[in-house]
Amino acid sequence: MADQVKKVVLAYSGGLDTSVILKWLQTTYNCEVVTFTADLGQGEELEPARKKAEMFGVKEIYIEDLREEFVRDYVFPMFRANAAYEGVYLLGTSIARPLIAKRQIEIARETGADAVCHGATGKGNDQVRFELGYYALNPDIKVIAPWREWDLNSRTKLIDFAEKHQIPIAKDKRGEAPFSVDANLLHTSCEGKALEDPWQEAPDYVYSRTVAPEEAPDAPTYIEIEFEKGDPVAVNGERLTPAALLARLNELGGANGIGRLDLLENRFVGMKSRGIYETPGGTILLAAHRAVESITLDRGAAHLKDELMPRYAELIYNGFWFSPEREALQALIDKTQEDVYGTARLKLYKGGVHVVGRKSPRSLYSMEHVTFEEDEVYDQRDAQGFIKLNALRLRLLNLRGSSRQPLELEPQDYE
Numbered sequence: 001m002a003d004q005v006k007k008v009v010l011a012y013s014g015g016l017d018t019s020v021i022l023k024w025l026q027t028t029y030n031c032e033v034v035t036f037t038a039d040l041g042q043g044e045e046l047e048p049a050r051k052k053a054e055m056f057g058v059k060e061i062y063i064e065d066l067r068e069e070f071v072r073d074y075v076f077p078m079f080r081a082n083a084a085y086e087g088v089y090l091l092g093t094s095i096a097r098p099l100i101a102k103r104q105i106e107i108a109r110e111t112g113a114d115a116v117c118h119g120a121t122g123k124g125n126d127q128v129r130f131e132l133g134y135y136a137l138n139p140d141i142k143v144i145a146p147w148r149e150w151d152l153n154s155r156t157k158l159i160d161f162a163e164k165h166q167i168p169i170a171k172d173k174r175g176e177a178p179f180s181v182d183a184n185l186l187h188t189s190c191e192g193k194a195l196e197d198p199w200q201e202a203p204d205y206v207y208s209r210t211v212a213p214e215e216a217p218d219a220p221t222y223i224e225i226e227f228e229k230g231d232p233v234a235v236n237g238e239r240l241t242p243a244a245l246l247a248r249l250n251e252l253g254g255a256n257g258i259g260r261l262d263l264l265e266n267r268f269v270g271m272k273s274r275g276i277y278e279t280p281g282g283t284i285l286l287a288a289h290r291a292v293e294s295i296t297l298d299r300g301a302a303h304l305k306d307e308l309m310p311r312y313a314e315l316i317y318n319g320f321w322f323s324p325e326r327e328a329l330q331a332l333i334d335k336t337q338e339d340v341y342g343t344a345r346l347k348l349y350k351g352g353v354h355v356v357g358r359k360s361p362r363s364l365y366s367m368e369h370v371t372f373e374e375d376e377v378y379d380q381r382d383a384q385g386f387i388k389l390n391a392l393r394l395r396l397l398n399l400r401g402s403s404r405q406p407l408e409l410e411p412q413d414y415e
Helices: 016-028 048-055 065-081 094-111 126-137 155-164 243-253 280-298 299-318 324-339 382-400
Strands: 007-011 032-039 060-067 116-117 140-144 179-183 188-191 219-227 231-233 260-266 272-278 342-349 352-359
Touching: 007 016, 007 094, 016 032, 016 155, 032 048, 032 094, 032 179, 032 231, 048 060, 065 094, 065 231, 065 243, 065 280, 065 299, 065 324, 094 126, 094 299, 219 243, 219 280, 231 243, 231 280, 243 280, 280 342, 280 352, 299 324
Parallel strands: 007 032, 007 116, 032 060, 116 140
Antiparallel strands: 179 188, 188 272, 219 231, 219 342, 260 272, 342 352
16 A cells, blocks of 8 residues: 555544644554645645644645635535525535635646545545545545554554654544534534434534524624625625625624524435534625525526535535536526626624615615506506416316226226
């Protein structure tokens, strides 16, 4: 095995697990390791990861700020589709994996590496997402998944390995972690340990981005979000970059207790898992986008999008961002967004996002047609023919008789 890999690009956070993986790669594969640490807005200082990598003798260290690319090229296209897995999960972890995988493959090409490595376990979805991304972008790349190869299958064994190889361990990592956390600019995800019993309410300390709704301000916060071609471009009249805009919505949503989700979901690998998610800015963004679509999208296009959304969301959840079917759906979705210009006005109040206004220079809403007062553009008598034509097949079914009634046939009818 050791002679099969010369250089590997490791997705490296600098935490205990990936630090153990780094050393394990060096000792098991006897190969050169390139570390890649992505800043996706997780809110952590990344320079310690550089120092740790240097401590291991790593010569090629990549630490990159990908926040703008993440929001512009991954989060916003997904939100054009109003994607929500199983109706509620806004895919915060899922949508980050293809970008990390893409950059790992690019770095492998730049450095001449013949393998890539991730730290996802063999029970979760991330192993699938990473590896589908790798293979889609480089079919010949070798993938190393330590959690499927090594025997360090417990926290105790990881710590023993770390101590043996003098890997620094944070004091709070010496005991069993109460839960695992993944974070980026779109959301935080907490799973495992204290959260594994789906009957028990998640403790307050699990939440890091939002105040409890009951502790949110007693006065509502009103905001306006402006859209161009389906993407948000301004908050309260201030134009912002994609990452800055999402960060602003996170602040507003977090302060008002918005975006908490306790979900028991169906993982791609077959099991169910319980996750606690916080997506304050994304929750606001979804409501605002649907509000502007409601005034600009034709009924047929809007309903078709809603029909396709579960399939689109499932593709992202399962790791098929780079698949032809996701790209085909994206092309259709983006076509529907050509006239999605306008502004949504929202009231944020104690965990709730309430649309209270919407306007658009490309509105399809006509007050002349919907008014209850007298108008000159709509002849209500036209509805009679419309209804009769739509009722024709129902009337014919009734005239034929109910299928629940047995049909009596004469013997000659069979001849």
